[in-house]
Amino acid sequence: MKNRMLLFCMAALIGFSVSCKKKEEDSATLDAQTKQHNEDNDRYKNASDGANDDVNAALDQVPSIGRGIHRPAAIAATPCGFTIDSSQLSSKILFLNFDGVTYCGSPSHIRAGQIKVQLTTGNHWAETGAVLTITYINFKVTYFINNQPHTVNFNGVKTLENVNGHDWLGWLAGTATIKYRERALGIQADFDNGNNAVWNSARLTTWNYNPSTTDITFTAVGDTSVNGHSTTDSWGTNRYGYDFTTAYNTPIISNTHCGLWRPTSGELVHYVNGKNYRLTLGVNPDGSPHSGDCGYGFKVTWTPDGGSETSAVFIYW
Secondary structure, three states, X not given: OOHHXXXXXXXXXXXXXXXXXXXXXXXXXXXXXXXXXXXXXXXXXXXXXXXXXXHHHHHHOOOOOOOHHHOOHHHOOOOOOEEEEOOOHHHOEEEEEEEEEEEEOOOOEEEEEXXXXXXXXXXOOOOOOOEEEXXXXXXXXXXXXXXXXXXXXXXXXXXXXXXXXXXXXXXXXXXXXXXXXEEEXXXXXXXXXXXXXXXXXXXXXEEEEEOOOOEEEEEEEEOEEEOOEEEEEEEEEOOOOOEEEEEEEEEEXXXXXXXXXXXOEEEEEEEEOOEEXXXXXXXXXXXXXXXXXXXXXXXXXXXXXXXOXXXXXXXXO
């Protein structure tokens, strides 16, 4: 199993508007700015989690600071669309240079620019408590919506901590957990229409493996307190100049049996422009908690201006 599959789930955890479809029979609609904010959130997370995957893929190629033989080849990531500059390896620094032409990931996208990776705590990324400092340097991601390109350019710094270390053999035996803690402050996101946003994030992600079913279970939770909301995952200023906060009411849980991008449970809330949008994941078509093996989709609940609380159910893609 590729590490790209392990990390892909994070791309669809918040802001499902790109990767999911709304039920045709739903009459309730979200306003255009809220839809756009959700899409921006989705693209930010796609870029952030994709960058983590790219960093892991690069470190697989550089055993002196990466994971080396500690990581089974069966779950190693494969670099896509970038080359590795190790000229500053003596300072535990790598540069990932993206070619701006190669299509990668799902949904397919193109990356350009550069990511600087530095091991700032620990001797190897595989160690417990090791920290990577990841710097976006004009890192541009191009997405294709209805065959039309849309770009987001990122600049800023985040850190990724290896909380438990990499005991890959224990993980494959079902006795060890892989856990990462991410922090990003002041990431600048510039959109192709001239708008810009500032993103911050704090989350804890966990992966467990069940050798008897060969399923991977993924759990994510917000990992800080912002604006009075505990378990906050992300916050900042969106492209419309509105402050926003996204917090988890309950952890998001998904698995490879149902699809890592199809959470089986969890609830989060977007607080933006004085409104609350609650997303309940893993529901039936009528919006009730899912029954049976896997959930149908997710429900968004909000109160329109001058109206009463309403909701809409969206099917997972």
